[in-house]
Amino acid sequence: MQQSLAASCPGAVAQPQCLVAGATVSPAAGPLRRRSTVCAAAASHGPTGATEHYDFVIVGGGPAGLLAARSLLTVAPTASVKVLEAAPGFPPQGAGVLVEMNGWRALHAVDDALAEKLRSRGYLFDATRLFNEKGEAMAPGPLAGGGWKHEESIKAHGHTSVMVQWGDIRATLYEALPEGVVSFNSRVKAVTPGEPGKQPAVLEVTQADVPDGAVRTVSAGILVAADGYFSRTKRQVWGGAGLPESMEKRIWRAVVTVRDPAEAPELLRTAGGGPCLWLGAGMPPVRSATVYPLGHNRFVWTCIAANSYLEKAGEPTTLKLGEDQGIHQASGATGFKAKSRCLAVFGDYPPALVELLRRTDPDTVTEHGYFATDVAALTGASDWVRGNVVLVGDAAHTAPPDGQGLNMALEDVAVLGDCVQRLGATSQALEAYAAERLPRVRDVWLRPDGAPTPPNRPAAIRGASFTPLGPGPHSGKSRPLQAAAAAV
Template identity: 55%
Template sequence: MLCSLRGPGAGTAQAPAQSSLPRCSPRGAPLAASAASANSPPHQRRCQPAAASARAGPAAPLPLGRLSPRPAAPARCPLRRLLGPMARPAHADDAARAAPAAEHYDYAVVGGGPAGLLAAKALMAVAPGRSVKVLEAAPGYRPQGAGVLIGVNGWRALHAVDSELAESVRARGILIAGSIYLDEQGRPLPFQTPPEDHAAEERAHGHTKVMVHWGDIREALHRALPEGTVSFRTRVVGLEPGEPGGRPAVLTLEEPGSGDGDGDGPQRRRITAGLVVATDGFYSRTKRLAMGASGPPLLPTYRGKVIWRALVDYEDMAQVPELLREAGERGQCVWWLAGGQPPERTALVYPINGGRFVWTCVAPAADVEAAGLPPWSPHRGDSDLGIQQTGQEGADPRSRVLAVFRSHPAPLIDLLGRTQAGAVTEHGYCTHDTEAIRGAPDWVTGNVVVLGDAAHTGPPDGMGLNMAWEDVAELGGALRRHGPTREALAAYAAARLPRVHAIWGEPGLTKPRRVAAVHAAAFEPLGPGSSGRHRTAPPPEQQQQGQQGEEGGEGEEGGEGRSGVEVPEGAAKGTAPPPAGPEGAEGRAPRAVAVGVAAGGAERRREEQ
């Protein structure tokens, strides 16, 4: 049985007590309650056996699909149904608005998503005792985001940071068996692929792909940090990069006023930081402030499409349309595809844990106007191109997606209609030009380094978060070797540029270089909580195979398609390929070919350990 985020205090206005968290379990099961900080000696003593077990080998098997009985949920706060998915401060002092005259941090992370939170955890691992602060503009964390298919490379990066955290994230996921491909009228398409062989992949590579909801990932990462690490409602509005080894970076922060009357509007203050790690998304404000970026190639290009996403929780599974219920029981994704290569429009539904479904719809922006609505533009009033979060019933994003997909089959319309307006995210389809990315000139300036989508926004093909976590692990390793120096930032950029080109720079439907690069991902353990090399790197022979792939040699047969899903052989030969999915490759198709590494790899790694 998987862990559910419906734990004590979830969705309430009060921060959940640390004592209620299943922090120490290598398999996601709660251990004895602890009120101590994650860094306190009592907590470490309780965690050591669990963490050692987590580092010892692969975790317990995950269930296939998600329509198993839900874990018993505690009583909900009576205000929940009134307040809906309102933001919650996750720790009691996260929302404190103390403003000292002078405030300095060794590391300031801008952006409190999964990349920024893992970056904070990695910085604490490589620089124990140094001060780390995460600056997040949102008022708190609310249910949002798509599912993320964490792959071999993502798991290795996560284990390089902290093994216990990796097992906590894994326990919140499910295994996806494959996909059902339908046309826009609901008729089966000719390419239907065999189920995913998760056991074979885990034997060969030490990990397998696991679907975890983006919000669940963020929750697990946030709870793994000491209280007060994240400052919510804190927006960076000014940035002087400084110089490594010289002047620190100076950040101007904007925060809400106290609301006590005079001067209760937004307040500004300055802090300094030895190193600023920017993980604030594809239209990074930090990057614009530090580098003067105003358009491509530093910023991504809008590709003329709109992406909508939302999470839907069916309280009564009898209400779930039969197609979706049966697919959920089998652990399958359901796609509705328009014509074209890649398809002009796509709709995707897939299960996650705890009796929930995620849907993602992608369509040309012109379809919005064709549906009789005003023309759509990615630009908001403040010129940001970031995700647009709605906040009331019948809000525009849900109205638009319902209008564009109004002629689709009933199961999809039922799902869209049940979605709370406040749960819908809407944003433009934007990507960087991979060939134009230069590495350090685009990612490093002074004491500022850029990670994740801010550095390299790829297509929504499943690699975004995996590559962001690779960034974190590589930066952590560089800082561990060189300290917060110019040499460390140069080493980080030099290591990451070939990986970006290997993952996103390969044309065509089949991508052998990408497959080889994913399986060749290797990272050094960053601290005492990290897993050993058997969980953070491939066997030696596989590392050699990955190096050949990055040099343009042959990888495994089949490979991953333009969309990042692994394309069945029939699709590669001319039938319509699976489409580009949302962040996290929720609709990644199952493998159509055998894993090409000896199944004895897992036993060999255990012997080495």
């Protein structure tokens, strides 16, 4: 017998279901942003007042959390859904993310119209240019290089890789939610996972925008933790087990906007049609730099180096963990300090790159530690499900900065929605989600010693297939072309 997680809070069942106005409208047919009335059921009372109860609570307002809310509203249109985000809002933020065919299929599984809107905000690369640390051209290798065959990819697989700025992704997903679903300035301080069928998950939440810092008590039939690689939910519920490990590297990023392309640094003009990569020794390289366009006169540069380069430059390597910064999870310096540290490490790179670094506004520069989950140690449900809590995205599997982190987070959300669609808001749905995600995570990220890339990744990305959510109609773009054609 399935254990209903939503039924863990019996008082919520009797409340009038006035939570999402118009939620029975197909997401493909209705507007991307709808007004709604969100009514929280008073399930119990504590020292700080009434407990707010929601059928689904998502911790974290990044792309994974926002799409999780869209997904759950699609499969459970009368459910109450709340996203808790610690940050005060969504300022311009983030570099570019390459949304690949597995990410597009996951997005189409959730909402065809939303996927197409996001695609329209992207940018297509033409070719990738590789150089060594001296600036000498290199032949395409196992990591990157060569032309981007977009037409061939669309013809063979239905999708191609599209570069989209992280902030544009987040904004598009936010616009797809009813007003009031996302609660900003909501910092989760404590989490109790509850027990399926008996007790809901309970969260203590402080409101940064309230003068006295009042604490809200929130309960959830299902709690979806999408609060990043320093997930407070994971640390609270799993006691610190399974957190990502430092790879002893640093990452610097910046977004550069130029008003007149003719006045742009030489390197930006060179990178106008696709990425330029400078690769150091090793596999993966111990030091590398990338510059790529985002469209609309925007460019991104990313520099990655082992901590040993900072030590050689006389710079400290102590990490500042940003576990309580919501979507703003920095783990290193920012601004002028971050820029100067990056220049200290990459000052011997080709002059064109160094010129770009020097001309970058320091306020746009961020530094992060390089963390990753030990994929080989993952076993499934015990790592991602506990009580009424389920992990998605970086909270479940922190990835190297290889572009698949976001794509796999989108996959997580599509699969979680399908499991709830098939099995209801139950512990069985969460366990089914974990069982389905484990082999995908291994295929995309498990890399044998000495291998330049995970050997199963290309086939896993091409073969990604997801069940459409909601009543339809559906475009078929959530499946490989052959499977979509067979379903017609």
